[in-house]
Amino acid sequence: MTVILSIETSCDETACALLQEGRRLLASVVASQMEIHARYGGVFPEVASRQHVLSIYPVVQQTLQQASLTLQEVDAIAVTRGPGLAGSLVVGVNAAKGISLASGKPLVAVNHLEGHIYSAWLHEAAEQNPAPAPQFPLLALLVSGGHTELNLMHDHLQYQRLGATLDDAAGEAFDKVARLLHLPYPGGPAIEQAAAQGNPAAYPFPRAWLEGSYNFSFSGLKTAVLREVRRQEAANQPLPVQDLAASFQAAVVEVLLTKTLQAARTYGVQNIVIGGGVSANRALRAAFLAQKDYTVHIPPLKYCTDNAAMIASAGFYRFQQGHIAELDFDVLPTWTLSS
Numbered sequence: 001m002t003v004i005l006s007i008e009t010s011c012d013e014t015a016c017a018l019l020q021e022g023r024r025l026l027a028s029v030v031a032s033q034m035e036i037h038a039r040y041g042g043v044f045p046e047v048a049s050r051q052h053v054l055s056i057y058p059v060v061q062q063t064l065q066q067a068s069l070t071l072q073e074v075d076a077i078a079v080t081r082g083p084g085l086a087g088s089l090v091v092g093v094n095a096a097k098g099i100s101l102a103s104g105k106p107l108v109a110v111n112h113l114e115g116h117i118y119s120a121w122l123h124e125a126a127e128q129n130p131a132p133a134p135q136f137p138l139l140a141l142l143v144s145g146g147h148t149e150l151n152l153m154h155d156h157l158q159y160q161r162l163g164a165t166l167d168d169a170a171g172e173a174f175d176k177v178a179r180l181l182h183l184p185y186p187g188g189p190a191i192e193q194a195a196a197q198g199n200p201a202a203y204p205f206p207r208a209w210l211e212g213s214y215n216f217s218f219s220g221l222k223t224a225v226l227r228e229v230r231r232q233e234a235a236n237q238p239l240p241v242q243d244l245a246a247s248f249q250a251a252v253v254e255v256l257l258t259k260t261l262q263a264a265r266t267y268g269v270q271n272i273v274i275g276g277g278v279s280a281n282r283a284l285r286a287a288f289l290a291q292k293d294y295t296v297h298i299p300p301l302k303y304c305t306d307n308a309a310m311i312a313s314a315g316f317y318r319f320q321q322g323h324i325a326e327l328d329f330d331v332l333p334t335w336t337l338s339s
């Protein structure tokens with residue numbers, strides 16, 4: 001039984017997890033800095049790395065305690081090498097190197113984006129009958145704050161990028177539109193909450209289909225919301241925040257779903273995996289689960305946004321394939337998934 005201890009510090013969450021056989025979660029701890037950054041309306045990089053320095057060792061200790069394990073019982077250490085904020089990544093990578101050196105356990109470097117995809121493999125230790133693991137070939141839709149891309153995977157750790165956003169990432173669009181609607185940071189959950197009381201058909205916002213491609217574009221949609229907000233404000237109308245949020249969300253969900261299903265048909269794929277912060281969105285989850293033609297794997301809610309459990313899962317499959325990192329590797333703040 002292979003046990004991976006993982007560390008994730010790519011953005012504003014300091015996280016550590018312990019995972020058995022790539023799927024079974026023994027412990028997962030996330031120290032969130034969200035309240036600190038909410039004051040700035042977004043992540044403040046220098047503050048984030050300082051917080052990681054303060055939190056990293058207590059978080060690792062807490063994770064081991066939660067699972068009643070010692071470092072000696074761990075088989076390998078997995079850590080996020082990128083993409084992310086350089087000053088934040090460095091803290092996790094240095095901690096992982098230190099732990100690896102002190103314990104003699106091998107180190108595995110993981111791409112944060114592949115972590116988001118592998119969050120769909122996770123299940124809690126207590127779960128008696130976990131859902132079967134996603135089957136290859138599959139489509140992986142990654143929708144996070146910094147990235148939106150659709151990948152075809154023929155096997156573990158093999159990513160063929162079919163399309164990606166040409167401008168804003170889906171999560172970024174949620175965050176920017178939330179700001180336009182005077183909703184708090186982070187925007188995704190705030191929009192989702194407002195949208196629950198709104199009419200998704202109230203405003204026919206544009207969908208960028210970009211015919212013939214699996215790329216995405218959300219900046220036109222964001223501008224359309226801005227134009228509507230300006231129009232309402234110029235007319236001294238109270239902003240119909242709920243209808244605007246619901247109509248915006250419906251446009252994002254429709255484009256993500258339609259393009260993914262189109263790709264599944266074209267490539268003859270039966271399994272679909274969704275990951276990244278936006279996969280926490282209930283409207284998106286419901287839309288994917290409502291179609292019955294494909295098997296959709298969506299991570300448990302708390303593993304959609306940044307966490308270390310997902311890094312352990314991807315790390316397990318890397319470890320199995322012998323991807324052991326030398327201790328002198330550097331962080332890669334702009335690392336892509338498919339090379």
Ligand code: KG4
Pocket residue numbers: 011116143144145146147170171172174175186187188189192276277278279280281282304305306
């Ligand atoms: O994956 P993640 O935690 O961090 C990155 O790797 O970027 O994603 C964060 C993004 C933010 O843009 C946030 O607004 C969005 O995910 N998000 C959501 C929801 N929860 C988080 N977007 C829509 N609906 C949600 N419920």
Ligand code: ZN
Pocket residue numbers: 112116144145276277305306
């Ligand atoms: Zn992320």
